Amino acid sequence: MPTVSANDLLALAPVALLALGGIALLLTEVFLTTGRRGYQAGLTVAFAVAAGAAALAAGNLGPVFRGQATADGFAAFVTVTVCGGLALAAMVGASWLGARDAERGEFYALALFATAGMSLLAMATDLLVAFIAIEVMSLSIYALAAFMRRGRKPAEAAFKYFILGAFSSALLLYGTSLVYGATGTGGRPGSTLLADVARGAGSPLLVAGLALILAGLAFKVGAVPFHVWTPDVYEGAPTPVTAFMAAGVKAAAFALLARVMMATYAGTAGSADGFFLQLIGTLALLTMLVGNLFAVPQRSVKRMLAYSSIAHAGYLLLAVLAAGQPALRADALSGLLFYLASYTVAAIGAFAVLGAVEDRGTGPGAEPPGACDVDRLAGLSRRRPLLAFAMAVFMLSLAGVPPTAGFVAKLLVFKSAIAAGSWALAVAGILTSALGAYYYLRVVVFMYMRPAAEGEPEGIFSPLLSVALLIAVVAVVVLGIGPEPLSGFARAAAAMVR
Amino acid sequence: MLLATVIFLPLAGALVAALLPAGEPAQHRGWALFVSAATFAASLGLWAGFDASMAAPEFQFELNLPWIPSAGIGFHIGLDGVALLLVMLTTALTPVVILSAFTVGERVKEFMISLLVLETAMIGTFAALDLVLFYVFWEAILVPMYLLIGVWGSVNRLYATVKFFLYTFAASVLMLVAILYVFAHDGGSFDYLAARQSLQVTPGAQTALFLAFALAFAVKVPMFPLHTWLPDAHTEAPTAGSVILAGVLLKMGTFGFFRYALPLFPDAALAWRPAIAALAVVGIVYGALMCLVQQDMKRLVAYSSVSHLGFVMLGLMALTAEGLTGGVYQMLNHGVSTGALFLLVGMLYERRHTRLISEYGGVAKQVPWIATAFVVVTLSSIGLPGTNGFVGEFLILSGTWLGRMPGTQLAAAVAATGVILGAVYMLWLVERVFYGKIGNEENRRLPDLSLREAFVIVPMIALIVVMGLVPQPFLAPARPAVERLVTRMQEADRRLRARDPARPPSVGTQPPAVAGLPAAAPGGALAALPAAGEGR
Known part of the structure; x- marks a missing residue:
């Protein structure tokens, strides 16, 4: 009879803490008799911080639960990143929902459950565990996307996300079954993703299974051509949810993608052919091109950020590609981790500013057209100079202009791509990122160089929002000027990957 | 440490200014002036402490600290003579620019902060000895400059600033790929010295790397046909932005060729040198011809920059000691004299709020001191003997004439027509603006140079005269760097000739006997050239 060891529990502590936080918020919401929900965001942040600390404390335990998961530095880094994203999104969400009189405990509970799924996903080395983690994450996010349930757009977004997400889950599951079929070890004690894939070397069934898994994950990260849901869902979902989705889901899904990649190219000769690498390379190229090209004509900043998040998935795929070479693994994974962290702060920050100035309309369910139009930002530097400054910093970071975190992240990712010999992809990536400068800068142009329209409201003022933005701005700038602590940490984490 | 300071x-200073209240513009002006003056004072320490002898180390005031060790990136800074001169140009120009920008009335706080941040980025670009550090400073220039043009510029500023940013950003990102490629092939270091020492790539890759670097630099210079952002940016920028742009930013491009593109990839550079020199010559003539048809004073000065920077590039591509020295000297000259031209045009603009040449005419009677200053600066710009411009152009043309690049004498001959055209368009500009009858009644009530404006323009004029009469102190620091570059390129040339015995030597000066022969070359414009033989 298998027993659960202390290590297993220690490794599971972050997931357990996050789930516990979700339950606590659900329970207190039931017994709440007043409308005072000020504690909820604070509680969420506290659980997120605790979970992040638990992940750090667990450190490098190695395989747990008989190899179905692993608590390595990589997992810890991803967990800390998604917990940080959760904390920021919770603070942003509190101010955004508060301004709309829509703050409920379920919001935070769902976000906590989603994060629990994400941190489990970061640890998963077994495809079934990964599938469960993905479902925990996805179901919570579907519900979060529909959180403003009276509106038409959120309903559409949630429905679209659910249908396509369920489809991608099916692909993932089918791929998993093929992999198990090819390796024939599913469910047996000691079976792990890594071992399975290495054992099934050369089998066409395995290649097909991996391709399906790749397609399923490409849906989750929004890689082209599996991206079509992204703009609508990102635009329709409540802005704080979009922020959380863009950062958290991406981080968790990329963690699994990297693990699949490493398992496929574990250094054993003949474990896979170039097919899988070419597939990822093609995905990366398409994703970078389409994401950037389609972001250019968008008038809605939210939609623009949605396409830009596709583009960023493309850059991240370059790092995944480089991680296929065992010699470059540490470099590539540390670049991936740093990119995820820097994208998390910059993207959540950008969505937070957007959420603060977007048009609230007149009542629940009202959706003014053009709520997130770039016009809404015109003259922001005069109305809200600090808000405009924060947005400018986030835009520069997303564009990859030094000295911001986004630049260092791009540098690390492209460095590993070039070391891996895919310099043509790196050139394509960097040229499309120059295109990115155009649409990010347009936001700055509107904020700083266009006069404000008459009678624009000033948007949301909230101490929590200010704190979240302050943290994000400081993180972006500090990571841009002195990235060593984090990049060193990412490197150590990547070196510890099992 | 002095250099880092x-x-x-x-x-x-900019960080302190960020904490001062925005409602006190006078405070911000004074503070920015103080900080930039203090920076200049500190940089005088660099000037005094620099050892310009050949025996001295190549890079002085060196500082090498780990910055991002996990990625192999260091904070490595140091100056050779050329970088020192350009740092001095930057620190000297900035207080003048800040003083000239006291008339900016809108968002003074942000304006001054942008200028100060810009100064740090410019000095850092010249001082960096790590490729990534260099790239960071190089790109960090864009944001403050983008804001300067976009927020404080004139009517078409949005178009101009977006064009400026995208043009330079898109051209620079390929340089980042090249830097990463260098990293992967020089033993895993971003350090400039290590890259120069131990870069091992195939000839094809070297060509691609050279072109990636050269593209970034050529856009910044700007070289024909990549110059189209410059007239727009210059015209729409506020005076301070134009002066910094012309004075320092364009030099980053030529400096990039001198420091990075040539020494890092000598073989590819030698192969592409005739093409670049040809573009430089085309730029000289094209820029000068464009000047003849401009209606707008700032646009005219902008096109004259294209022409002048063409001279600098020609001097660099000649790869002779004279040509390189002249190129370096002309970088300084262009910074001083074109900077001064933009300052004077800015002063006229503040009085009349128009840059159209046709709106002026005969204003010399109203503003005699501005007219005097303008004439002196014009003479420097067209290279009259006794001004700094003469020294630079003379060295460039003689260095090119004596060089060994294929077709070098033709290049020098065509470039020399640029000198004549330069005299034509500049003197014609002076005539149309300052002389003749006053046709426009508004020009009758113009105030002359104010005390503040005198403080702005007198240092520039003093520099023009001093650099024209006593060039030696400004030439001396550049010499070791120039000699080293010539030696380095000669070595590369020798290597190529060892592989291909039929290849004639292409670097350095021709022996005097050969140089003496074509002294009777056609073209009256070359009258100055026989003197080159004596000059050596």
Whole structure:
């Protein structure tokens, strides 16, 4: 009879803490008799911080639960990143929902459950565990996307996300079954993703299974051509949810993608052919091109950020590609981790500013057209100079202009791509990122160089929002000027990957 | 440490300024002036402490600290003579520019902060000895400059600033790929010295790397046909932005060729040199011809920059000691004299709020001191003997004439027509603006140079005269760097000739016997050239 060891529990502590936080918020919401929900965001942040600390404390335990998961530095880094994203999104969400009189405990509970799924996903080395983690994450996010349930757009977004997400889950599951079929070890004690894939070397069934898994994950990260849901869902979902989705889901899904990649190219000769690498390379190229090209004509900043998040998935795929070479693994994974962290702060920050100035309309369910139009930002530097400054910093970071975190992240990712010999992809990536400068800068142009329209409201003022933005701005700038602590940490984490 | 102080003093000043209240413009002006003056004072320490002898180390005031060790990136800074001269140009120009920008009335706080941040980035670009550090400073220039043009510029500023940013950003990102490629092939280091020492790539890759670097630099210079952002940016920028743009930013491109593109990839550079020199010559003539048809004073000065920077590039591509020295000297000259031209045009603009040449005419009677200053600066710009411009152009043309690049004498001959055209368009501009009858009644009530404006323009004029009469102190620091580059390129040339015995030598000066022969070359414009033989 298998027993659960202390290590297993220690490794599971972050997931357990996050789930516990979700339950606590659900329970207190039931017994709440007043409308005072000020504690909820604070509680969420506290659980997120605790979970992040638990992940750090667990450190490098190695395989747990008989190899179905692993608590390595990589997992810890991803967990800390998604917990940080959760904390920021919770603070942003509190101010955004508060301004709309829509703050409920379920919001935070769902976000906590989603994060629990994400941190489990970061640890998963077994495809079934990964599938469960993905479902925990996805179901919570579907519900979060529909959180403003009276509106038409959120309903559409949630429905679209659910249908396509369920489809991608099916692909993932089918791929998993093929992999198990090819390796024939599913469910047996000691079976792990890594071992399975290495054992099934050369089998066409395995290649097909991996391709399906790749397609399923490409849906989750929004890689082209599996991206079509992204703009609508990102635009329709409540802005704080979009922020959380863009950062958290991406981080968790990329963690699994990297693990699949490493398992496929574990250094054993003949474990896979170039097919899988070419597939990822093609995905990366398409994703970078389409994401950037389609972001250019968008008038809605939210939609623009949605396409830009596709583009960023493309850059991240370059790092995944480089991680296929065992010699470059540490470099590539540390670049991936740093990119995820820097994208998390910059993207959540950008969505937070957007959420603060977007048009609230007149009542629940009202959706003014053009709520997130770039016009809404015109003259922001005069109305809200600090808000405009924060947005400018986030835009520069997303564009990859030094000295911001986004630049260092791009540098690390492209460095590993070039070391891996895919310099043509790196050139394509960097040229499309120059295109990115155009649409990010347009936001700055509107904020700083266009006069404000008459009678624009000033948007949301909230101490929590200010704190979240302050943290994000400081993180972006500090990571841009002195990235060593984090990049060193990412490197150590990547070196510890099992 | 002194160098790091000079780099980061303006940034520290900008951070302090960020804390001062925005409602006190006078305070911000005074503070920015103080900080930039202090930076200049500190940089005088660099000037005094620099050892210009050949025996001295190549890079002085060196500082090498780990920055991002996990990625192999260091904070490595140091100056050779050329970088020193350009740092001095930057620190000297910035207080003048800040003083000239006291008339900016809108968002003074942000304006001054942008200028100070810009100064740090510019000095850092010249001082960096790590490729990534260089790239960071190089790109960090864009944001403050983008804001300067976009927020404080004139009517078409949005178009101009977006064009400026995208043009330079898109051209630079390929350089980043090239830097990463260098990293992967020089033993895993971003350090400039290590890259120069131990870069091992195939000839094809070297060509691609050279072109990636050269593209970034050529856009910044700007070289024909990549210059189209410059007239727009210059015309729409506020005076301070134009002066910094012309005075320092364009030099980053030529400096990039001198420091990075040539020494890092000598073989590819030698192969592409005739093409670049040809573009430089085309730029000289094209820029000058464009000047003849401009209606707008700032646009005219902008096109004259294209022409003048063509001279600099020609001098660099000649790869002779004279040509390189002249190129370096002309970088300084162009910074001083074109900077001064933009300052004077800015003063006229503040009085009349128009840059159209046709709106002026005969204003010399109303503003005799401005007219005098303008004439002196014009003479420097067209290279009259006794001004700094003469020294630079003379060295460039003689260095090119004596060089060994294929077709070098033709290049020098065509370039020399640019000198004549330069005299034509500049003197014609002076005539149309300052002389003749006053046709426009508004020009009758113009105030002359104010005391503040005198403080702005007198240092520039003093520099023009001093650099024209006593060039030696400004030439001396550049010599070791120039000699080293010539030696380095000669070695590369020798290597190529060892592989291909039929290849004639292409670097350095021709022996005097050969140089003496074509002294009777056609073209009256070359009258100055026989003197080159005596000059050596």
